[in-house]
Amino acid sequence: xxxxxxxxxxxxxxxxxxxxxxxxxxxxxxxxxxxxxxxxxxxxxxxxxxxxxxxxxxxxxxxxxxxxxxxxxxxxxxxxxxxxxxxxxxxxxxxxxxxxxxxxxxxxxxxxxxxxxxxxxxxxxxxxxxxxxxxxxxxxx
Numbered sequence: 001x002x003x004x005x006x007x008x009x010x011x012x013x014x015x016x017x018x019x020x021x022x023x024x025x026x027x028x029x030x031x032x033x034x035x036x037x038x039x040x041x042x043x044x045x046x047x048x049x050x051x052x053x054x055x056x057x058x059x060x061x062x063x064x065x066x067x068x069x070x071x072x073x074x075x076x077x078x079x080x081x082x083x084x085x086x087x088x089x090x091x092x093x094x095x096x097x098x099x100x101x102x103x104x105x106x107x108x109x110x111x112x113x114x115x116x117x118x119x120x121x122x123x124x125x126x127x128x129x130x131x132x133x134x135x136x137x138x139x140x141x
Contacts, residue, residue: 010101016089019101021110024076025051033074035103038062038088043080045123047107050116059084062091071097078103078110 010019027033028051035049038059048054057065059079069075075097077085082105089102103110111117 011104016086016093017101018082018104019076020104021113021115024078024101024103025110025115027074028053028076033076034070035076035078036069036088037078037107038084039079039107046120047111048118049078049107049110050118059088062088066092066095069097071099073099075100076103077101079106081106081108 009023010017012018024033024035028035028049031052034053034055035051036055036057037044037049038057040058040060041056044056055068057068069092075092077088077092077100079085079088082102085102085106089100092100105112107117
């Protein structure tokens with residue numbers, strides 16, 4: 001299966017196929033692709049892609065857990081903005097995956113485009129920079 005048949009509004013950059021959130025949603029909602037969210041668990045708890053099939057496999061564990069990612073369906077790699085999913089693309093491509101695309105702009109662009117997400121406000125993070133993020137709304141015990 002050639003990924004380009006699904007991703008109409010895609011572009012190549014540095015040998016990586018990037019797809020738009022709208023394109024990704026179109027194929028994922030119909031079951032023609034699976035989204036693999038490579039964000040770390042602390043980032044996926046607050047906002048998640050709302051499509052029928054999403055696999056959560058943090059980039060930090062991707063090499064050791066590739067067996068959870070199917071090789072017989074289009075795979076859309078996603079994260080917050082498209083940086084770590086770009087890295088994940090290279091890892092999967094080097095492992096022999098051919099039916100893969102990077103979600104350009106990640107969940108940030110997905111949400112900006114008005115596509116469905118699940119939000120758990122109790123998991124919202126707060127901090128002045130990424131290195132200081134901590135849960136905002138969790139009750140203290």
